[in-house]
Amino acid sequence: AQKVTQAQTEISVVEKEDVTLDCVYETRDTTYYLFWYKQPPSGELVFLIRRNSFDEQNEISGRYSWNFQKSTSSFNFTITASQVVDSAVYFCALSEGGFKTIFGAGTRLFVKA
């Protein structure tokens, strides 16, 4: 069975600090996709990244970076030099077999000015 664990319920940082959001997943499939989504107070999910199980290269997009480690079943997300606008709930998600996507519990990030 698939499972996504985001152990950090809430994180609070001061602007310009770096912050890492953890994500650990479980799956029996060899082919799967991992995602990160941002959910601001408006509620609409914002897609951030998709990574397939065969691509372990880390990715950087501006202030965002992702570290995918199959050996530890982790897909962590780092925001560098955080800003107040980064305040939101962040969800890690797993899709296996091309079917349903399972979401982690989410991490609520507060960035204070």
Next chain:
Amino acid sequence: GAVVSQHPSRVICKSGTSVKIECRSLDFQATTMFWYRQFPKQSLMLMATSNEGSKATYEQGVEKDKFLINHASLTLSTLTVTSAHPEDSSFYICSARWGEEYEQYFGPGTRLTVT
């Protein structure tokens, strides 16, 4: 990118009435649509998966007679909450994908309040 819309964005209804939420894929044909429910400060929980022209597959614990899902066309799926009760108040989000693509495109969500 692919766009999914939901209507209405917010709805308030009285207990005992039914309410219909529409999910449309605007620029692609959605062979599969998903319905999620999100209670305040909680994660998205998958309610059901529907394929065009087929009956929806409901997740364990979701009452199919209460949450009616119709996926009559490749661009439209509807979720009808029948005989709504205050505990059905939630944020309902749909998503859509086409073919064998893993990525789902999410709608903006519908906030349902049952009084």
